[in-house]
Amino acid sequence: MQLFYNPNITKIDTAFVFDKDESRHIVKVLRKQIGDKLVITNGKGYLFYTEVTVSDIKRCEVKVLSHEFKERRPFRLHIAIAPTKMNDRYEWFLEKATEIGIEEITPIFCDHSERKVIKPERMEKILQSAMKQSLHCYLPKLNPSVSFDDFITSNFKGHRFIAHCEESHKIALKTALKKKSDCLILIGPEGDFSVKEIETAKEHQFIPVTLGNTRLRTETAGIVACHTVALINE
Numbered sequence: 001m002q003l004f005y006n007p008n009i010t011k012i013d014t015a016f017v018f019d020k021d022e023s024r025h026i027v028k029v030l031r032k033q034i035g036d037k038l039v040i041t042n043g044k045g046y047l048f049y050t051e052v053t054v055s056d057i058k059r060c061e062v063k064v065l066s067h068e069f070k071e072r073r074p075f076r077l078h079i080a081i082a083p084t085k086m087n088d089r090y091e092w093f094l095e096k097a098t099e100i101g102i103e104e105i106t107p108i109f110c111d112h113s114e115r116k117v118i119k120p121e122r123m124e125k126i127l128q129s130a131m132k133q134s135l136h137c138y139l140p141k142l143n144p145s146v147s148f149d150d151f152i153t154s155n156f157k158g159h160r161f162i163a164h165c166e167e168s169h170k171i172a173l174k175t176a177l178k179k180k181s182d183c184l185i186l187i188g189p190e191g192d193f194s195v196k197e198i199e200t201a202k203e204h205q206f207i208p209v210t211l212g213n214t215r216l217r218t219e220t221a222g223i224v225a226c227h228t229v230a231l232i233n234e
Contacts, residue, residue: 001039001135002030002038002039002132003039003040003041003131003132003135003137004022004026004038004039004040004041004132005040005041005042005043005128005131005132005139006018006022006040006042007042007043007044007139008042009040009042009046009048009064010042010046011046011067011069013048013064014063014064015053015061015062015063015064016040016048016050016061016062016064017054017059017060017061018059018060018061018062020058020059022060023056023057023058023059023060024057024058026038026052026060027055027056027057027060028057032052032055032060033052033055034052034053034054034055035051035052036051036052036055037049037050037051037052037065038050038051038052038062040062041131041132041136041137043128043131043137043138043139044137044138044139045069045070045071045072045137045138046067046068046069046070046137047067047068047069047070047137048064048066048067049064049065049066049067049068050062050063050064050065051063051065070137070138072103072138073101073103073233074180074233075179075180075181075182075183075229075233076103076104076158076182076183077101077102077103077104077182077183077185077226077229078102078103078104078105078106078156078158078182078183078184078185079097079102079104079105079106079184079185079186079187079222079225079226080105080106080107080108080151080184080185080186080187081093081105081106081107081108081186081187081218081222082107082108082109082110082113082187082188082189082218083107083109083113083115083116083118083145083189084115084189084190084217084218084219085114085115085190087115087119089217089218089219090107090118090123090218090219091122091123091126092219093218093219093222093223094123094126094127094130095126095129095130096130096223096226097140097222097223097226098126098127098130098131098134098136098140099130099133099134099136100223100226100227100230101136101226101229101230102140102226103138103140103141104140104141104143105127105140105141105142105143106143106145106146106151107143107145107146108145108146108147108148108151108186109145109146109147109148110148110188110189110193110194110197111148111193111194111196111197112188112189112190112191112192112193112194113189113191114189114190114191115189118145120142120144120145123142124142127139127140127142148193148197148200149200152197152200152201152204152206153204156182156184157182158181158182158183158184159176159177159178159181159182159183159184159207160183160184160186160201160204160205160206160207161173161176161183161184161185161186161206161207161208161209162185162186162193162198162201162202162206162207162208162209163185163186163187163188163208163209163210163211163221163225164188164192164193164198164208165192165215166192166193166195166198168198168208169208170208170209170210171207171208171209171210172209172210173185173209173210173211173225173228174228174231174232176207176209177228177229177232179232179233180233183229185209185225185229186201186206187218187221187222187225188218189218190217190218211224211225211228212224
């Protein structure tokens with residue numbers, strides 16, 4: 001099955017028209033014709049089963065045959081992760097985290113962060129592409145980038161963890177996690193969180209955790225955290 005994404009389609013629609021760029025892709029690149037079936041998600045849990053009625057590179061129109069709603073997972077995973085020095089590594093994290101399953105992502109700027117600027121528009125496109133490729137019907141929420149100090153004081157209902165490399169008492173994330181429980185996991189930059197940031201996180205009820213016996217790159221740590229949560233909740 002090939003999945004298409006458009007946030008504007010709703011459960012009350014009986015027909016839908018794609019914009020010019022999407023129409024061109026569907027008709028010219030994918031060579032979809034009248035009568036061909038398309039499956040569309042709005043990224044909010046709905047799948048729409050449609051049939052092409054107008055096959056034009058400037059206006060591809062479909063009629064909605066049926067739709068179904070997929071329930072969310074019984075827990076939410078939110079990862080706040082520092083942007084990496086190399087953009088492609090962060091983009092790799094976004095792609096793979098979406099494929100594995102994640103509900104929310106926040107880029108955080110830390111004391112040791114080497115990158116202070118990101119491109120949210122490109123990040124959104126990567127999330128959308130990964131959602132379609134993995135046949136998910138929920139688009140992860142990408143929050144605006146924020147400083148560590150501002151983020152740490154935000155409200156969050158659920159378990160809070162900070163993964164860091166300092167030689168201090170930590171427990172394994174797989175041991176700390178609870179099934180079907182919301183959780184927020186902090187992942188630091190290449191230079192790790194500063195000692196001050198770790199202490200601040202602990203003051204705000206974040207539990208220090210380890211992701212294994214080896215030192216991981218930022219993006220790898222994010223993926224290990226996603227996969228650990230997925231395994232615990234199988």
